[in-house]
Structures are given as structure tokens and as C-alpha cells.
Amino acid sequence: MTLVPTRAERIQSALRTIPMFRGLAPEVQQQLSGLATIRDYQRGDYLWHEGDDSDVLTLIVRGRVKIVREVEAGDVILEIFGEGEPVGSIAVYNYMPYPASAVALETVTSLTIPRRDYFELLDRQPEFARGIIRELTRLTVALTRKLAEARGQRVDTRIAQLFLALAERMGKETKEGVEIPLQLSRQEIADLVGTTMESAIRVMSRWGREGILVTREKSFIIPARERLKAVIADRDDA
């Protein structure tokens, strides 16, 4: 018996952590583990670059990844993917180059399966096809909401909405308030809401002073949700 898990063992345990694969028959899981590749990344590493050819489907096993469109006038973060989620399915499906880059926000473990096998799964396993469709719809809804929120709104409302959404998705209740265990630079916050670093800084440091949203080493703290929501409510009155 080995103390260090073998590659095959790592892949099998990784497969089990992905919800979309849980429903698959054991023999299919077995077969899949022979096809998949496992990989590790550090914060800042690129999983791929915008424009690269896509020939594998990637699934996040551990950590978080940002999808970023790098246009001449600054970056745009389109989405943040977490554990269990498939990324790049759009590009793989359409045999097109990746429309955006993927960058690790923390230590990340990923699983990739070749396009050919991905298509086989789609056709043979309705469960899997449903999982992919579900993820795509989730993505679409999220993008839709982002688009609606981005309109006209002031910078501070957009940042408030961002952190309320993050709290919803990955917040942990603590005695200090809601904790969002995610390391984001001011630049990344700016990229997420579509503004400049300076504007993001102004808002964040004001909120830090006022105790509305506190930046920690590797997380953010929201002492009171209502005070963040109040920012959104203030548009013209008072």
C-alpha cells in the first residue's frame, strides 16, 4: 500500500466530488477515470488563454477560477467558477477557440476530458447532458443578471450587488457577520463590476472606515447585510 495516492486514485476521488458524475453508473465512472487527466495550478496560473484551441472539457475539483476577457481597455471578469463546475463547455462544444481566458484565483485542481469522450457522454448519458444544460442555464441567468445590473447604476451600487451575490453563493456566517472566503484584489473587484481600480478603491476604503465591508487577509467580512442593501436602495432620495 502506498502512502501517496496514485494518479488513478486521485482521479477517482476527484470524479466523486463532481456532482454531475455522481449519478453515473460505476462502470462508466471507471471508464471515465481512464480518460480524464488531473492537473494542479497556483494563484495567477492560466488554465488557458483567450484564443487558444479548445479540445478538452475542464471540471474544477478544488479552488476557484476566474474567466476573464482581456480587451485593450482593461479586463472584464465574466464569471467565477468554483468546485464541481464545468468550465469552457461553450468553446469545446462548438469547436471554437476559447472566447476568454481562465485564471486560477487560488490553488486549483482540475480534471479534463477530451472532446471526443465528452460528446460520447453527452449522447449516451442523459444525466450528463442534463447536467451540462443545467450549468449552461445557470451561466446564462447569471450573465443576464450581470448585464441588467451593469446598466447605468452607480459604482457603489454595483459593488454592493457584487458582494451580496458573493455572500449568497459562498458566504459563511460567523460571529462578526458574513465572511466571504475569497481573495480579490481591488483591481479584480474593478474588473468584476466594470470600473477602474481607483473607483473601486474609493468605495472599498470608505466602506472599510464605515464598517460596512471589511477587507481581511484572504477574505471579506460583511458585518451587517442591511447596511450593504441600504447602499443599493439609496439612488436619489436622502
Place this chain on the structure above:
Amino acid sequence: MTLVPTRAERIQSALRTIPMFRGLAPEVQQQLSGLATIRDYQRGDYLWHEGDDSDVLTLIVRGRVKIVREVEAGDVILEIFGEGEPVGSIAVYNYMPYPASAVALETVTSLTIPRRDYFELLDRQPEFARGIIRELTRLTVALTRKLAEARGQRVDTRIAQLFLALAERMGKETKEGVEIPLQLSRQEIADLVGTTMESAIRVMSRWGREGILVTREKSFIIPARERLKAVIADRDDA
């Protein structure tokens, strides 16, 4: 023989116009025509309202539909769907209320399939599942691009990008230039690019005077694509 086509005949010919169904076996098409419902709308009619329960998948047979999110501070047009495209698949799939309203931009004919049968098709017909996934990915890419374009850019560049995209999707070459056969009010243009009616009007009437983009009764004319592209290129220089 009847001069007016029967309901069943209309449905069958409608089914044939939808690309996603072309690949289906004849007996499946036959079966489908028993399940589908056909419906007509006039410009301005709602196919559904934001928040309505979704229990059918809708496919556009004829005409165009805008998907619009109605937030307190003005509308946001998320997408314009045309013939052969499925709309509302997101909501139907997730058993969720519609996240946005659908409004006819012109005379529209639609086909609807109950959710139950939609799911059966998905599981039984890999072709169909692929079609849905393809549409979802197309949508996602489009939203993604919109999001990236909405950033910072000036109003006139955004409108220019909008019309260049429309020209790409539905433009017809004529001796006057590219014609976009689509009736859009200034307010709708504003909703598409996320600005106010007044700003949209200022840009459009200036371009009308300069002959860059002419508004006709039920269409728009772009005499020269390059001149529109030049607007996008002008950002700081000159």
C-alpha cells in the same frame, strides 16, 4: 380539400421550418405535431411576462421577439430572437419563473411544447439535446460579448457595435447599402445599449444628417460599413 390550412397542417409546416427539428425521424415529427401548439402575436404583444410560471418551451416560427428585463429604472433588452430559435429554454428547464419578459417586435408566429414532452425529447433524442446546447452556448457567447462591450465605452460606439452586429445577423445588401429590416424605436435602441432615449436620439439624428446610418419606415440603412466602424475606432485620437 380546404383552402385555409388546418391547424395540424400549420403546425407541421411550422415544425419543418425549425432547424433543430429537421434531423428528427418522421415518426417523431408526427408525434410532436400532436403535442405542439401554434399561436400568433402582433407587435407589442407579450408572449409572457417576467415572473410568470414557465411550463412550455417556445420556438419562433416567424417574426422577431425581444427579451426584456423590466427593472424600476428603465428596461434592458437582453436579446432579440428570430426565426427557428428556442426562447425561454432556460426557465423551462429549471422549473423557474421567467427571469424576463418576451415581447413581439413584429407579427410573430410561435410554437410551444409542454415541459414534460420537452424533457422526453431531450432524453430520447441526442440530436435535440445537442440543438439546445448549441443554442445555449450561442446565447452565452452573445451575452458575454455584450457584457464586454458595455464596459466604459461611449454611447455612440455602443450603438455602432449594435448596428454592426445586427447587420451581421440580418443585414441584406442593397444598392443603397446594407439594409436592416427591423423596426426599432429610439427607446428600444436605448434599451439595447443601456442608455437613455435622449442620448440614443442625439446619436441617431446626427448620423442621419451625416448619412452614416439612416432610419427608414421599417428598417435601417447603412450606406457604408466603414464609416460606422470608424466611429468605434475613434476613441481618444483625432
Place this chain on the structure above:
DNA sequence: TCGGCGACATGATGTCCGTCATGGGGCCGC
């Protein structure tokens, strides 16, 4: 014929925020 309505148009004014500039603190390699 007149009043009302909706779409288009144009000017005046204020303001949010992007841009530029400058500076401070922490961390690294040399």
C-alpha cells in the same frame, strides 16, 4: 377642428466617475 397622445428632437445644467498625478507601505532580490 381641436385636443390629446406618442415618437422624435434639442438645449441647459449638474454630476458621477475616468484619467492623471503623486505618495506610502510591504516584500523581494541583490
Place this chain on the structure above:
DNA sequence: GCGGCCCCATGACGGACATCATGTCGCCGA
């Protein structure tokens, strides 16, 4: 220790655009 670099921070300035106000034109119904 010192220079270089990255991230955070703060001020000054100006421009693009939202907002408000007012006006025109065509159309419809009373």
C-alpha cells in the same frame, strides 16, 4: 540597506452623459 515592484490610497480636473424642460410633427378620436 537600497532600489524596484506591486498593491493600496487620495487629490485635482474635465468630459460624457443623465436629467429636466420645452418644442415639433403626425395621427387619432370626439
